[in-house]
Amino acid sequence: MKTNAVNLIEQEWILPGNRTCPGCALSLAYRHTLKALEGQCIVTVPASCATVLHGMYPITAVNVPCVNTPFASTGASATGLVAGLKALGRKGITVLAFAGDGGTHDIGIQSLSGAAERQYDFIYMCYDNEGYMNTGNQRSGSTPLGAVSGTTPVLGKQQYQKDMTAIMEAHGLPYVATCSASYPLDLYEKVKKARTIEGTRFIHVHTPCPPGWLFPFSDTIRMGEMAVETGLVVLYEIEDDIFRLTSASESLARKGGTLQPVREYFISQGRFKTITEEQIDELQNWVNTRWKHCLHRATNL
Amino acid sequence: MATQKKSNIHILDGNQAAAIAAKLSRVQVIAAYPITPQTPLTEQLSQYVEAGELQAEYVAVESEHSAMAVCTSASLVGARAFTATSSHGLAYMHEMLHWAAGARLPIVLACVNRAIGAPWNVLNDQQDSIAQRDTGWIQIYCRNNQEIMDSVIQAFRIAEIVHVPVMVCYDGYILSHTEMPVDIPDQAAVDRYLPAYQPHTVLDPSNPKNYNLVTLANPRVGVDGKLCHGYMELRYLLQEALQNSRETILQAGREFNEVFGRDYSDMFWEDREDAEITIVAMGSLAMEAIVAADMLREEGIRVGVLGLRVFRPFPKSDVVRALRKSKLIVVFDKNISYGSEGATCSEIKSALYGTYINASIRNFIVGLGGRDIKARELVDATKKAIASLKETVINPDYPEWICQI
Ligand SMILES: Cc1ncc(C[n+]2csc(CCOP(=O)(O)OP(=O)(O)O)c2C)c(N)n1
Ligand code: SF4
Ligand SMILES: [Mg+2]
Numbered sequence: 263m264k265t266n267a268v269n270l271i272e273q274e275w276i277l278p279g280n281r282t283c284p285g286c287a288l289s290l291a292y293r294h295t296l297k298a299l300e301g302q303c304i305v306t307v308p309a310s311c312a313t314v315l316h317g318m319y320p321i322t323a324v325n326v327p328c329v330n331t332p333f334a335s336t337g338a339s340a341t342g343l344v345a346g347l348k349a350l351g352r353k354g355i356t357v358l359a360f361a362g363d364g365g366t367h368d369i370g371i372q373s374l375s376g377a378a379e380r381q382y383d384f385i386y387m388c389y390d391n392e393g394y395m396n397t398g399n400q401r402s403g404s405t406p407l408g409a410v411s412g413t414t415p416v417l418g419k420q421q422y423q424k425d426m427t428a429i430m431e432a433h434g435l436p437y438v439a440t441c442s443a444s445y446p447l448d449l450y451e452k453v454k455k456a457r458t459i460e461g462t463r464f465i466h467v468h469t470p471c472p473p474g475w476l477f478p479f480s481d482t483i484r485m486g487e488m489a490v491e492t493g494l495v496v497l498y499e500i501e502d503d504i505f506r507l508t509s510a511s512e513s514l515a516r517k518g519g520t521l522q523p524v525r526e527y528f529i530s531q532g533r534f535k536t537i538t539e540e541q542i543d544e545l546q547n548w549v550n551t552r553w554k555h556c557l558h559r560a561t562n563l
Numbered sequence: 564m565a566t567q568k569k570s571n572i573h574i575l576d577g578n579q580a581a582a583i584a585a586k587l588s589r590v591q592v593i594a595a596y597p598i599t600p601q602t603p604l605t606e607q608l609s610q611y612v613e614a615g616e617l618q619a620e621y622v623a624v625e626s627e628h629s630a631m632a633v634c635t636s637a638s639l640v641g642a643r644a645f646t647a648t649s650s651h652g653l654a655y656m657h658e659m660l661h662w663a664a665g666a667r668l669p670i671v672l673a674c675v676n677r678a679i680g681a682p683w684n685v686l687n688d689q690q691d692s693i694a695q696r697d698t699g700w701i702q703i704y705c706r707n708n709q710e711i712m713d714s715v716i717q718a719f720r721i722a723e724i725v726h727v728p729v730m731v732c733y734d735g736y737i738l739s740h741t742e743m744p745v746d747i748p749d750q751a752a753v754d755r756y757l758p759a760y761q762p763h764t765v766l767d768p769s770n771p772k773n774y775n776l777v778t779l780a781n782p783r784v785g786v787d788g789k790l791c792h793g794y795m796e797l798r799y800l801l802q803e804a805l806q807n808s809r810e811t812i813l814q815a816g817r818e819f820n821e822v823f824g825r826d827y828s829d830m831f832w833e834d835r836e837d838a839e840i841t842i843v844a845m846g847s848l849a850m851e852a853i854v855a856a857d858m859l860r861e862e863g864i865r866v867g868v869l870g871l872r873v874f875r876p877f878p879k880s881d882v883v884r885a886l887r888k889s890k891l892i893v894v895f896d897k898n899i900s901y902g903s904e905g906a907t908c909s910e911i912k913s914a915l916y917g918t919y920i921n922a923s924i925r926n927f928i929v930g931l932g933g934r935d936i937k938a939r940e941l942v943d944a945t946k947k948a949i950a951s952l953k954e955t956v957i958n959p960d961y962p963e964w965i966c967q968i
Contacts, residue, residue: 346592
C-alpha cells in the first residue's frame with residue numbers, strides 16, 4: 263500500500279522546537295526520513311544546519327542516536343559506524359549519513375566517494391539547500407547559476423550546479439534517488455525502499471531555504487513544487503540501473519511532459535536578483551535537454 | 564596476575580612488532596592508509612584480516628582523515644579501533660586527532676616517525692608527532708622493537724581506562740625497517756592483561772544519545788534540570804585526564820611487568836643515574852645516547868642518559884627526580900619548534916623552572932630528515948656543551964644544529 267498522509271507513521275523522532283529557521287525544508291525532509299527508518303538507525307551529521315537542528319548540549323531535538331562528525335568526514339564516519347556494528351555483530355540498525363550540499367558536493371566528496379567505492383552498507387542523504395547556509399550562505403558546488411551569495415555577492419554564481427546524484431550513480435550504487443522536501447511521501451517511500459537494500463544508497467533531497475534564497479517563510483513548499491514543475495529538480499530513482507520517474511515528475515511526464523518556464527522560479531527568489539536574460543535562457547535550455555534525457559531514460563511511463 | 568613464563572623470541576622489524584601487537588590486542592576495527600614507512604604495517608594487518616587470523620573489519624580508507632573518522636565512529640558503537648600512519652598522513656589527520664581526543668575515544672595510533680615536507684623526505688625524524696602534541700593524545704616513544712610490541716598492548720589498556728587516545732611513536736626505518744629480537748607475548752596472557760573494551764558511550768537506537776553536539780562556553784541546564792558542562796569544563800576534564808593518566812600509565816607498566824616480565828614502571832628510561840652531566844633524548848636516539856655515554860666514560864667524563872618514554876602527559880616531577888644531580892643537561896631533539904628550540908628541551912626547561920636544580924641546558928637539533936647521527940657526534944656535542952660552560956653558564960636562546968651550516 264502506498265503511504266498517504268493518513269496512514270503515515272505517527273511517531274516522531276524530531277521533537278518539537280528545533281533550532282532551524284521557520285519554513286526550513288531540511289527539518290521536514292529529516293522528519294520523514296527518520297519516520298521511514300522508524301528510528302532504527304544511527305545517524306552521522308557533519309557541520310551544517312543539521313548540526314543546528316540537532317541542538318545544543320545537553321539538549322537535543324532528535325530522538326535517534328547520532329554522532330556529530332567533522333565537516334569532511336561524513337562518508338568515513340558512516341563507514342566507521344558500519345564497520346563497528348559489523349565487528350560487534352550488531353544487526354538491524356541502519357546507518358544514515360545526513361549531510362548538506364557543502365558537506366557532500368565539496369569538502370566531503372572524497373570521503374563519500376571512498377565509502378561508496380568500498381560499497382559500505384549505509385544510506386547517505388544529502389539535503390541540498392544550495393549553499394553553505396550554516397556559515398551564512400556562501401556559494402557551494404550546488405549553488406545554481408545566477409544565484410547571489412555571500413561569496414558571489416555582485417555578479418551571482420557564474421557556474422552550473424554540480425550533478426552530485428549523477429556522480430554517485432557513476433559509483434555503481436544499488437540505489438540512487440532524488441527527492442524534494444515538498445513531496446515528503448515520495449521521500450518517505452524512497453527511504454523505506456533504500457532501507458531494505460544493501461550497499462551504499464545515495465538520496466539527494468532538494469530543501470528550499472527561506473533566508474538563504476530570499477523568499478517568504480510561508481512559501482517553502484511552493485518553492486520546492488515550482489522547482490519540480492519547472493524541471494529544475496527531477497524526482498527519480500535508479501535501482502539496479504533501472505531509472506524511474508516518481509511522484510510529481512512522473513505525473514508531469516504522463517500528462518505530456520510540459521514543464522513550467524523556469525523564469526517563474528527565478529523571479530520568486532531574491533537570490534536571483536542579478537540573473538540575466540541570457541542566463542535564464544541558458545538554464546531553460548539546460549532544463550529542457552535534461553528533461554528530454556529523463557523522459558527517454560524512464561522505464562515506467 | 565599470573566606470569567607468562569616462556570619466552571617466544573622472534574626476529575622482527577618494528578612494523579611487524581606493531582602489527583602483531585595490534586592483533587594480540589584483538590582490535591576490532593582497523594582503518595589505515597599507506598604511507599612510507601608505515602606501509603608494511605598496514606599491509607600486514609590487512610593480511611591478518613583477509614587470512615582470517617584476526618576477526619576485525621579492515622577498512623582500506625581513501626585518506627588518513629577518513630582513517631581517523633572511521634576509528635572515532637567505530638569506537639562510538641563499541642569497537643576497539645586501531646590505525647597507523649606517518650608524517651603527512653598524521654598531519655592530514657590533524658582535525659580528526661583533536662576530534663578523537665575531544666570525544667574521549669580510546670583509539671590507539673602507531674605513528675612511524677618520519678620527516679615532513681616540503682621538500683619531500685621519507686626518512687626519520689620526530690617532527691610529525693611532535694607537531695601533534697597539543698591534540699590531547701597521550702604520546703609514548705619507543706627505543707626498540709620490543710618496546711613497540713609492549714607499548715601498543717599497554718596503550719589500549721591505558722586508553723580504555725583514562726578515555727584518552729594513545730599515540731605509540733617509533734622511528735621510521737631505524738626501528739620500523741630494522742630487525743631485532745622481540746619476545747612475542749602469549750595471546751592468553753594478553754587477554755588477561757587487556758580485558759574487552761568497555762566503551763563509555765554506545766550509540767544505540769534503544770537509548771538514543773547525541774554525541775559531540777554544539778556545546779556552549781558556559782554550563783547549561785538540561786531538560787531534567789541538571790546543570791551540564793560547558794565547553795570549557797569539557798576541556799578541563801581532558802586536561803585533568805592527561806594529568807592524572809600518569810598513575811594509569813605506571814600501573815599499566817607495573818602490571819605488564821607482572822605478566823610479561825618486562826618493566827615499564829617509570830615514565831622514562833634512565834641509564835646511570837646521579838651523573839652531573841645528563842644527555843636527554845627520545846625514541847631510538849636514547850639508545851644511541853647510551854653508546855655515546857659509554858664513550859665519554861672511557862674518557863673519564865661521567866654522564867648519564869635520560870630516555871623520555873612518555874612525552875604527553877609530560878612527566879615533569881619524574882624528570883625533575885631524574886635530573887636532580889645534574890649540573891649540565893644536554894638535550895638532543897629530532898624536531899624543531901621553528902623560532903624557538905627543540906620540543907623536549909622546552910619541556911625540560913619548563914619542568915626545572917622553580918626547582919632547586921640549577922643546571923645549564925644545551926640543546927642540539929639532530930637527525931632531521933634521516934640525517935645519520937653517530938654516537939661520535941653526540942660525544943663531540945656533549946664535550947662542546949661542557950666547554951661552553953667555561954664561557955657562560957647562561958642558557959643560549961636558541962639551539963645548535965648538528966649539520967653543515
Ligand atoms: C573543515 C571545516 N571548514 C569549514 C567549516 C565551516 N563550516 C561549517 S558548516 C559550513 C557550511 C555547511 O554547508 P552545507 O554542507 O551545505 O550545510 P548547510 O549549512 O547549508 O546546511 C562550513 C563552511 C567547518 N566546520 N569545518
Ligand atoms: S538557513 Fe535555511 S537550511 Fe539552514 S536552518 Fe535556516 S532555513 Fe533551514
Ligand atoms: Mg547547504
